Amino acid sequence: MATMNMIQAINSAMDVMLSKDPDVVVFGEDVGYFGGVFRATAGLQQKHGLTRVFDTPICEAGIIATAIGMGVYGLRPVAEIQFADYILPAFDQLVSEASRLRYRSAGEFWAPITVRTPCGGGIFGGQTHSQSPESIFTHVSGLKTVMPSNPYDAKGLLIAAIEEDDPVIFLEPKRIYNGPFDGHHDRPLSSWSKFPQSEVPEGYYRIPLSQAAIVREGSAATILTYGTMVHVSLAAVAEAGLDVEVIDLRTLFPLDAETIEASVKKTGRCVVVHEASRTSGLGAELMALVQERCFHHLEAPIERVTGWDTPYPHAFEWNYFPGPDRVRAALARVMEG
Amino acid sequence: MSKPGSGLSLHIPEPPARPGQPPDFSKLVIPKAGAQPRPPVDVPAAQLRDTPYDLIRVLDESGRAVGEWNPRLDAAVLRKGLRHMMLTRAFDERMLRAQRQGKTSFYIKSTGEEAVSVAQAYALDARDMLFPSYRQQGLLVARDWPIVDMMCQIYNNTGDRLKGRQLPIMYSVKDAGFFSISGNLGTQFPQAVGWAMASAYKHDTRIAAAWVGDGTTAEGDFHHALTFAAVYRAPVVLNVVNNQWAISSYQAFAGGDETTFAARALGYGLPGLRVDGNDFLAVYAATRWAAERARSNHGATLLELFTYRVAPHSTSDDPAKYRPENEAEKWPLGDPIERLKQHLIVAGEWSEERQVALEAEIDEQIRAAQREAEAKGTLGTPPASPRTMFEDVFKDMPWHLHKQRQEAGY
Numbered sequence: 001m002a003t004m005n006m007i008q009a010i011n012s013a014m015d016v017m018l019s020k021d022p023d024v025v026v027f028g029e030d031v032g033y034f035g036g037v038f039r040a041t042a043g044l045q046q047k048h049g050l051t052r053v054f055d056t057p058i059c060e061a062g063i064i065a066t067a068i069g070m071g072v073y074g075l076r077p078v079a080e081i082q083f084a085d086y087i088l089p090a091f092d093q094l095v096s097e098a099s100r101l102r103y104r105s106a107g108e109f110w111a112p113i114t115v116r117t118p119c120g121g122g123i124f125g126g127q128t129h130s131q132s133p134e135s136i137f138t139h140v141s142g143l144k145t146v147m148p149s150n151p152y153d154a155k156g157l158l159i160a161a162i163e164e165d166d167p168v169i170f171l172e173p174k175r176i177y178n179g180p181f182d183g184h185h186d187r188p189l190s191s192w193s194k195f196p197q198s199e200v201p202e203g204y205y206r207i208p209l210s211q212a213a214i215v216r217e218g219s220a221a222t223i224l225t226y227g228t229m230v231h232v233s234l235a236a237v238a239e240a241g242l243d244v245e246v247i248d249l250r251t252l253f254p255l256d257a258e259t260i261e262a263s264v265k266k267t268g269r270c271v272v273v274h275e276a277s278r279t280s281g282l283g284a285e286l287m288a289l290v291q292e293r294c295f296h297h298l299e300a301p302i303e304r305v306t307g308w309d310t311p312y313p314h315a316f317e318w319n320y321f322p323g324p325d326r327v328r329a330a331l332a333r334v335m336e337g
Numbered sequence: 338m339s340k341p342g343s344g345l346s347l348h349i350p351e352p353p354a355r356p357g358q359p360p361d362f363s364k365l366v367i368p369k370a371g372a373q374p375r376p377p378v379d380v381p382a383a384q385l386r387d388t389p390y391d392l393i394r395v396l397d398e399s400g401r402a403v404g405e406w407n408p409r410l411d412a413a414v415l416r417k418g419l420r421h422m423m424l425t426r427a428f429d430e431r432m433l434r435a436q437r438q439g440k441t442s443f444y445i446k447s448t449g450e451e452a453v454s455v456a457q458a459y460a461l462d463a464r465d466m467l468f469p470s471y472r473q474q475g476l477l478v479a480r481d482w483p484i485v486d487m488m489c490q491i492y493n494n495t496g497d498r499l500k501g502r503q504l505p506i507m508y509s510v511k512d513a514g515f516f517s518i519s520g521n522l523g524t525q526f527p528q529a530v531g532w533a534m535a536s537a538y539k540h541d542t543r544i545a546a547a548w549v550g551d552g553t554t555a556e557g558d559f560h561h562a563l564t565f566a567a568v569y570r571a572p573v574v575l576n577v578v579n580n581q582w583a584i585s586s587y588q589a590f591a592g593g594d595e596t597t598f599a600a601r602a603l604g605y606g607l608p609g610l611r612v613d614g615n616d617f618l619a620v621y622a623a624t625r626w627a628a629e630r631a632r633s634n635h636g637a638t639l640l641e642l643f644t645y646r647v648a649p650h651s652t653s654d655d656p657a658k659y660r661p662e663n664e665a666e667k668w669p670l671g672d673p674i675e676r677l678k679q680h681l682i683v684a685g686e687w688s689e690e691r692q693v694a695l696e697a698e699i700d701e702q703i704r705a706a707q708r709e710a711e712a713k714g715t716l717g718t719p720p721a722s723p724r725t726m727f728e729d730v731f732k733d734m735p736w737h738l739h740k741q742r743q744e745a746g747y
Contacts, residue, residue, distance in 0.1 A: 025538065061527070062564060065524065065531060065558065066565050068528045069527070069529060069531020069533070069534070070531045070532065070534060070535040070538075072528065072532055073532045073539075092521060097519060097524050102732070103730055104503055104507070104517055105509035106498055106729055108510075109516065110732070144731075164732075254736065254737055255737075
C-alpha cells in the first residue's frame with residue numbers, strides 16, 4: 001500500500017497498465033515529456049518510452065480519431081483531453097464514431113478507448129475550465145461514462161476502463177485531485193493523506209464499472225451523487241445531523257440501478273446532487289429512474305441540487321457551485337414531505 | 338451601405354456551366370501524358386513543390402503507355418483490372434435498377450470513377466487496411482469480395498451480415514481489410530492515420546489508405562488527418578477523389594478554384610501528387626509510389642485523383658437540376674474503362690470481340706449474384722429478428738437494454 005492523492009492514483013493506474021499490456025498507449029496535449037498540465041502522466045514517458053506516452057497536436061478531434069484508429073488496429077489507447085471543456089471538438093468522433101462502430105459493423109470493429117479528462121469547477125477556471133459535461137455523454141448509446149470521487153476508486157476504475165472493450169469517458173473532478181473538497185471553499189483543504197481512500201495498492205486491481213458505492217449508510221433519506229459532490233453531500237449530512245444514506249454512483253452510465261432502487265425503497269426519500277447544470281442533466285435521469293422504480297415507496301417529492309442553468313461564471317463561482325448549504329436545505333425539504 | 342461596385346464585393350463561386358448551357362472545361366489544364374517526372378520514393382517532401390499542380394498521366398490519346406510513371410504492368414494484370422472495373426460498373430447498374438424497382442431504399446454508383454478504387458486496390462497490398470468513403474465499392478470488387486455479400490447488405494436481407502443496421506452500401510468487411518463506412522463524411526481520414534500510427538508502433542509492415550471526396554476536404558477531419566499524418570510520419574496513403582461535384586456543390590466550394598486539392602499537402606510538409614483519375618496506369622503508379630514510400634517508413638502522401646462524377650450523387654439526387662446534362666460526355670479525361678480497353682487493344686492484348694464477350698460474361702455473373710442475393714430477400718424482408726437490434730451497442734448487453742428489449746416484446 002502507498003498513500004496517493006487522486007493524480008498519483010490515476011498516474012499509477014496508467015503505469016500499471018503500461019507495464020502489463022504492451023498494447024496500451026497514452027497520449028494527449030502536454031502528456032509526454034512534461035507529464036500533463038495536472039501531472040497525471042508525470043514520469044510515464046521517461047519510464048515507458050517515447051512511443052508509448054507521447055504529446056499530440058492541439059487537436060482534440062484528431063486525438064480521439066487517431067485513438068479510434070489505433071483501437072481498431074488492436075491497441076488500447078488512453079487519450080487525455082486536457083479539460084473536459086475542450087472535448088467538444090471531438091464530439092463527432094465520440095458520438096458518431098467511437099460509440100457506434102461496434103453496432104454499425106455488427107461487431108466487426110470496435111474502439112476500446114479510454115478518454116480521460118478533468119472536469120468540474122471550484123478552481124477559478126472560468127467558464128471554459130470548469131464544466132461537467134457528463135450528461136451529454138450518458139445520453140449517447142454506446143459510451144460508458146465514469147467519474148470517481150477518491151484515489152482508491154480512481155485507480156481501480158481507470159484500470160477497469162482501460163480494460164473495457166467499449167469506449168469509456170473517464171471524468172476526473174479536478175477540484176478533488178489533491179484533497180476531498182467538501183464545498184467549504186473558505187476553509188483550508190484537507191489533503192488526501194488524512195483519508196483512508198488514499199491508501200492505494202501499488203499494483204493491479206480493478207473496480208468493476210456499473211457498481212455504485214454506499215459511502216455512508218443511513219435510513220432517513222438517500223442522496224444520489226458522484227465526483228466532488230460526494231464530499232459536499234457527506235459534509236451536508238454531517239452538518240444536518242441526519243441519518244442519510246449517501247450513494248456514490250461512480251459509473252454514471254450504465255447505472256447501478258439496483259443499488260439506487262434498494263436504497264430509496266429503504267429510506268423513502270431521495271435527493272439528487274450534481275455540480276453540472278440542471279436541465280436535462282443526469283439528475284433528471286436519476287429522478288426518472290427513482291420515480292419508475294420506487295414511486296410507491298416515496299414519502300416526499302424527489303429533490304435535486306445542481307449547478308444553475310448558466311455558464312460557469314468566474315467571479316461568481318461559489319454562487320454557482322452547489323455547496324453544502326444548498327444540499328442541507330434540500331435535505332430539510334425532503335424530510336418535511 | 339455603398340452602392341454595388343463602389344465598395345467590397347463578395348465572391349460566390351460558380352461552375353463554368355449550368356443546365357441549359359454547353360459544358361465548359363476550357364479552364365482545365367491537361368498536361369501531356371508521360372511528361373511528368375517520377376521522383377524517387379524517398380525524396381524529401383520539400384523537393385516536391387510542383388507535383389501538386391501537375392497531373393500524372395501515363396495513357397496518351399492513342400492509348401499507349403508513356404513516360405516515367407508507366408508502371409509496366411503485365412497484360413494479364415491489366416485485363417484483370419479491366420474486368421474488375423467492368424464488374425464494378427455492371428454491379429452499379431444492376432443495383433440502381435434494383436433501387437428503382439423498390440428492392441432497396443438507396444444506392445450510390447461510382448460510374449466513371451472505377452479506376453480510382455480498382456487501380457488503387459491493386460497498388461496496395463492485400464493486407465493493407467482501407468478506410469473508404471461511400472463511393473469506393475471498387476475496392477471490395479478488386480479484392481474479390483463476393484458481390485452477393487455486398488448485395489445482401491444493400492437489400493438488408495437475411496444474408497446481411499450487418500443485421501439491417503446500416504444504410505445500403507455502407508459496407509463493413511473486416512476480412513477484406515475494409516473498414517466500416519460512416520455516413521459522417523471524413524471521420525475515417527484521421528482514424529486511418531491512427532491505424533497507421535498503430536501499425537508503425539507495432540513494427541508491422543501493413544499500411545493504411547483512406548478516401549474522401551473533394552467536398553469533404555473542407556471538413557476539419559481532413560486537416561486533423563494531415564496534421565497527425567505529418568507529425569508522426571504515419572504510413573498512410575490519403576486520397577482525395579476530386580470528382581468535381583459534392584452533391585450539387587461544385588468543387589470550388591471546397592476551395593478547388595483557388596488551388597488544387599493535392600496542394601493542400603504542401604503546408605503540412607507532405608508530398609502531394611495530382612493524378613489523372615481516369616487513367617488506370619497513372620492511378621496505379623502514383624498509389625504504388627505513395628504505398629512504397631509509406632512502407633519504407635517515409636510517411637504519408639496526399640493523392641488527388643482528378644476525375645468526374647458521371648453518376649448522380651446518389652439515387653436521391655438529380656444532377657440535371659444543377660449541371661449540364663451532357664457534361665460527363667465532355668469530360669476531357671475520358672472514361673477509365675474505355676481508356677484501359679483501348680490501351681490493351683493498342684498493345685495487341687485485347688480486342689473488341691473479347692470485350693463484348695467479357696461484357697456478356699460479367700452481365701451473367703452479376704445476374705447470378707443478384708438471383709442468389711434476392712433468394713435471401715430484398716428491402717422489407719426482415720434481415721434478422723428485431724431482437725438483434727439491441728445487440729452490439731456494447732460488448733455485453735447492460736441491464737437497461739435487456740429491459741428495453743423486453744419492453745419492445747422481443
